[in-house]
Amino acid sequence: MKKFVALLLAALMVLTACVAMAEADVITVGIVNNPPSESGYREANVKDFEAVYTAENGYEAKTFYSLKNDEQLAAAQQFITDGVDYLLISAAETTGWDEVLTAAQEAGIGVFLFDRMIAVDESLYTAAVVSDMANQGKLATEWLKSLNLEAYNIIHIQGAMGSDAQIGRTTPLQEQVDAADNWKIVVQQTATWDEAEAKKITESVINSGEAFNIIYAENDGMAKGAVAALDEAGITHGKDGDVIVMGFDCNRWALREVLAGNWNYDGQCSPFQAQVISDMIQKVEAGEAIETKLVISEETYFEAGVITEEDIATYGLGE
Amino acid sequence: MEKTAQKTKFSWSKYSQLLLPLLSLSLIILFNLFRDPSFFSVAITENNAGNTVLTGNLISILNGASELAVLAMGMTLVTAACGGQDISVGALAAIAGSMFVKILRSGEITLGTIALAFVCACAIAIVFGTFNGTLVSVFKIQPMIATLVLYTCGRSIAYWLNGGATPTVESPLINAIGSFIPGIPVPTPILIVIICGIIFALIFKFTTLGLFTQTVGINQRAARLNGINTTFIKLLSFMILGVCCAVAGCIGVSRLGLINHETLLLDVEMDTILAVAIGGNALGGGKFKVSSSVLGAYTIQALTTTLYAMKVPSTDVKAYKAIVIILIVVIGSPVVKAFFSKLWAKLKAGKQTGKQVKEAA
Structure with missing residues (x-):
């Protein structure tokens, strides 16, 4: 009834x-x-x-x-x-x-x-x-793989735990680290998208004296925080530096960092x-009728040395 | 002889409040020394800007706790005067930081504009602090409820001020505030905390603010009957906290040259209240000690840094933090405190007799 x-x-x-x-x-x-x-x-x-x-x-x-x-x-x-x-x-x-x-x-x-x-x-x-957050993580991991480094020692700074972006950007990297012997996560910690916290996490690794050559931050702000810690400790980063810096979201200011060669990679999130x-x-x-239930936005990434001013104008978010 | 005994007794009661934060801080330090003796080693390196600077966990802790320490100073006053806590400090710091960024972005960044931006940040923070303070002192609303308003809408206001989601301010001058001044190896935020501490110390030394605040906190009626304007004292405490928020917000913005309205000093209100609690201040108002709260702030940062150094998994950090905090709070609880003060009295009595014996000999 x-x-x-x-x-x-x-x-x-x-x-x-x-x-x-x-x-x-x-x-x-x-x-x-x-x-x-x-x-x-x-x-x-x-x-x-x-x-x-x-x-x-x-x-x-x-x-x-x-x-x-x-x-x-x-x-x-x-x-x-x-x-x-x-x-x-x-x-x-x-x-x-x-x-x-x-x-x-x-x-x-x-x-x-x-x-x-x-x-x-x-x-x-x-x-x-x-x-497709997982695809963003996959793109980033594939790009990292294509560098063919001898050793991958990664500082992995995560977003707010449980969010779609965090899970999607963490999982592919984690799988690759589990699968390959020369991939190692030095530290994996959440900064809940907080720039200042990302800096503190990076500082703690620098202070511990452990070797690392990659910063994989799950958004631009946290990558900026990590880079600030590197700068204060006198560690070079970016295209010609010792540490590879990766961020996500393609904020305009972040893409400018990639263009300047201070960062290596920024993944798009459309x-x-x-x-x-x-x-x-x-x-x-x-x-x-709607044929497809799931439409996935096409997304790409930008790397230092390849990115152009035009890319920043087209894909950059914010000011 | 009797005089000196009295004197030692007096100074003991004056500093007894420092015992809890000192104890918890030294426990964390001891734990780290056992875990990894090199934890506190300080190194001298050259940073990417070409300055010679100090680095190490000790510096990281002192530096990282700066905002919290400044906020804890102001929160201590509010707690003492109003018998409640302001939970909008994070939001208010975001508003002040946003104002700071707005002014800086409107023109060329020079020392003058930075000073102007800071003054504007302080002004807006004082306005909102007065708003909180009025709700508490005039309308007699419980501080936590009164500040809930700003806690809820503060970050939106911060966003409205600037519009853009993460506006950036790039300048070597800003970098000098948030990181290092060329030629000085100590991070600038640490220096700012020291300056704030000195200002607070001077205020307490040369004005009756400390005494009045404590009086209002202990017994409002008695304070009023003695001619103290209780409304004003409460209002003033919120205005001072506002300035502290502005300082914290400006440090936070300067660290990275960017403001994210949603995450700037995220959840700092809880840590600030905790710092005041660890500092052994009466959360119901009255007796207070600002330096004790500052120690509490460093304790919290030391704990976080330790957890990072121990590589505690991201999902577990908060749980570990909670366990340690429970321990600290229980140690500071009246029951345990009474037990220890009894023990202390016994020990002291023993010492005293020992001294007397020595003197007699």
């Missing part, structure tokens, strides 16, 4: 939604994201969505930004209650979303995941447009998903 009522209700909602669509062509979307202040990546990401989901493009966007999963969940629930047509989510954590997404499905709301995956059954969302999702929404609106 209860199920029947729920089904009826859902059907009714879909019907009203359809009617509403037929009447007015304004599509309401609820966007749940992390705050733009989180990073250069997020700033570009938020801007991208603000630029696409505008009244001119036929959208009415409601946004909610938080770094906390529970707040995001509450906001998503609120958007469902408000009766948005689509829910666009970049989750703070990969877990805990089953209930809300089930509620969205029952309410007939299309769910798109962007930037980050959520650990739920794929029937609960329409499509996901994400960065923040531009808004248009892809908008195209899909239009497809759904037109009654077409």
